[in-house]
Amino acid sequence: MTLHDVATAAGVFRAGGTDLMSRAPGGPYVDLHGVPELGGITWRPDGSAVIGALTTVADLARDVRLRAAYPALALTAAGLATPQIREAGTLGGNLLQRNRCAYYRSPAFSCHQDGGDSCPARDGLTLYATVVDSGPCVAPHPSSLAMTLLGYDATAEVYGRGELEVAGLYDDDPTRDHRLARGEILVSVRMPPPTPGERAAYHRAIARSEAEWPLVEAAARLVVADDAIVFAAVTVGGVARTPLRLPEVESALLAGESLAEAAGRAEARCAPQAQTGYKVALLTGTILHVLEAAVEGEKVAA
């Protein structure tokens, strides 16, 4: 199968299937397995990786070279979902999955995301909704890997469109969870060259110990030299319609503010729904957690 074959086939693209199979039956499906361009990790002369879209989440977490080069990505991959989902789920599927809003997933409701013209969640259960207001839909974006990739300035190679920033895959449009059009296929994610001395951390705030979609999640990449932070990339998820990078937190860190002060900078973005006021404290708390963990952690990247 070539990319052209699948791009022109009628149906919904299926990678690992972990999202599609748990939603209401749709189809027909077009299996992406068997398209060689979508698989594998290749390393370029500058030391950067190109990660095929069908690379499983589990492989992102355990590939020794990826772990050394992109520790935040590997930690995020290891921290999401459950072992079985990580074995089946893929990088591309994670980036392009649909959101987990109970209203969107319930056949009893219609909303912006499935052809309707309203958001029943707004006036209903908002406990798990966004805290950063980003348009009519209040479903947090579900992709943890997208969040972390924002912090790497990674780009996506898309068949039918070309190369674009991972951030460009998403917007606040309430009718969709990503911007790819029918027939466009995420082929791979291109990483930058590794950052020497990167210290990284990922954390998701949840009620239980495992196996829960994040109330708030955050990833941090830091480089510390002479007790000063000389590089920072801080990204968060579970709080907005898209994964977010927080330049205000990063610049505060580079300016020498304390970790807590820097983390607190995220608060200004928040405009809680009726029941998500708690996510303000949880957001700054989770950011602080990953900043502390990254500072205290061993340097991983070469």
Place this chain on the structure above:
Amino acid sequence: MKITVNGVPTMVDTDRDDAAVDVLRDGLGLTGAKAACRTGVCGACTVLVDGAPRASCLTPAAALEGREVTTVEGLEHPVQRAFAVHDGMQCGYCTPGFVVEAAAFVDRWRAEHGDVTPSRAEIAGAMAGHLCRCGAYEGIHAAIAAACRGEHDGEAGEPARVEAMQKVTGRAVYTTDIRLDGQLEGVIVRSSVAHGRVRSVRGGAVDLLPPDRTVRYVGQPIAAVAAASRGEALAAAAAVEIDYEVLPAALDDGSGTPPVWDAADRKHAPTSMEGFAFPGGWDGTNVRGPFGPGSWRSRTAVNRINAASGQGDPRLVTGTYTTAVQVHTAMEPHACVAAWDERGELHLNVSTQAISMVVEQAAKRWKLREDQVHVVAEHVGGGFGSKAGVTVETIAAVELARKLGKPVRVVLSRAEELTDTGNRPGTTTRLALLTDDKGDLTALSMDVHGRGGVAIGTSSALMARLMYGTAPRRLRDFDVLTNEPPGTPFRGPAAPPMLWALEQAVDEVAHRRDEDPVELRRRWDGNPKRHALYDWAAALPAWRDRPATGSQTGRFRRGIGVAIGNWPYQLDPGTQVELVVEGEVVVARTEVQDIGTGARSVIADIVRAELGLPADRVRVEIGRSGAVHGPASVGSRTTASIGPAARDAARRLREHGLKDGTRVVGKRRGDRRGYVTPIAMAGLAIGRGFAGSVHITEVEVDTRLGRIRPLRVWGGLAVGHIYNDRLARNQCEGGIVQGIGYALYEERHVDPSTGTVLTTNLEDYRIPGIGDSPEITIHFHQDGWDHVNGGGVGVGEISTVGVAASVGNAVFNATGWRAHDLPIRPDRLLRGISR
């Protein structure tokens, strides 16, 4: 397509988009993998694909092409025996998934680390994709650790329960696994409106509406259809046209809501109480009550509380406590396979915790003699109160089978299971508790408003009658009716909400008096059996060394809390056990079922011990009707009923001698001093004495991110003689796990505008996973039940009722903040401690 299944190259004819679990179960008859959640959360469907564990419900058939698939039936791994020996199971429905995943983990672990014990966190991480609703996580931890150490490479160790090897090999057959020739799949069509009169239904095969043709909640059954496959049946269900006259719905508990039940219909309201509800008495349109039969000198109590309140008496503790709706969600969904034979007799496979009730109710409903109703429930994947008697999946299957002339299977989806198979009603409790200068209880007032949807039956305040002596008390229960799915009895009905309020208030008294909370309870508590538990609890190093409340300032704070519980001793005095000598084997039969509590093993243990027989000479055949009368597995009554009957039977047989063909029937002989209830009603007698519990819980609170981690729990239980130590412990451990779920995670959400249940999968309805299971120590105090035939009573309910309150008290000890609302979610904790 070609797949190698358990080593055998196999051609399967399947749609490439079908879920692998359906290909295996329906296509190949390999029913070990269970489709319990269909969203990849519970892991019960796990199989190995090229050696790697996969949730087969999320795996498209296409992904199996050319692969090697190993199901639990083809697994031969030491961890299976480890699960059997360490009792890493109860009902067994999740067990195939656990053992398949565990096998892969153990192999990987031993290859990487050698034969050493993994940490609890390591095991929990590997098993994060699995859920066990029975909460058998302590046994699972022990089993996996032992297998990692290589302790089960041989045939070492005896299985802890007689059917254990069937459960770890996938051979145990549950109702959902039954497939008869020509069997159709039935699907229930449900209401999409919260309140309405159904004018017409077009396309339904059978009608499930009540006589008044009115639906009162979203999800109420309206009709059922059947087809050769579930997919076709779902399509047929979607095509059913329902014309509603939509009526205004009561979706909150405010005043002025439209009536859920008209005055004439109120008598049809179902009840969330076991067996009965208090009669009459409505206070307004949707509020029923008050009922206060548990009150004692209530005027005195109220006068004292009012006077103390007027004076601002610091010895008066008041508070409002709420609990969320908790859903049973047994791993095996409600399921029935119904077939009518040529003689007009009815054959049912049902996932039920009450075979005898199914027989009785089915005979009545379909106008048959009881001997014309044949019920099989060989293995039952959990119940917790939701599977007592004929429920709607059985009605639908029987009616469809009669109408269509073929066997029909109805298996509820997880969404149906989480919507309309019952729940523990939510409650709001207003409490006032007054003590005197000596710190003795002088007055108690509890008003409990229960929200069980269209069901009545709140009796939480009543349960406070059993607590702390005879001080004056006003205990009033109210039902607040809404157009939401009905509550049903749930393990320890009515007690957990009462204890959530009362045991925290008692803790508050101790705190204000600066008195040890265990010692205060000892002073107030007249139950001598529990005094032994107080001695045990007070001596626990963790309790002795507990931190001073509110003394910690760091991000992570540890706390420890205590709560007690009381539960009436119940039994079915009509229980019998029959023994027949069949050649070399003694076969025991009774009309009881094993829903994971170990009923089979209790009978087997007693017969073996009394007759001095080896395991292979005793066979227990339960889980089918037609045998002598056995109890329903409700109200903690199974073991206290069957144990003495089995012993009586074994003694009779010993007198007769083990001659081939000999048949004896043993009875559940009475207790000394008889029962509280003079005559047994519906197989129930309330015996003398109360089972008692003391739970000590240690938590770690993350004050930054709002997470409460249960670290250790000690459960002390005064239940008399323990028939089978390991199985009883397992059930008590599971009671603690469910109590932790109730305390920290479990909450049914309903959309406030439409009444639609939103928590319809096991991601959104959060039950505890293995990583949430604390280290548990169970202590049995076995004295004090000499008047009971057999010397012991059940543990099912007493083991869970007080757990949530102990968690609340532990959080208070850690943080100085008292939670009033369940579950103690991160948002609530963060808000609470920030004040």
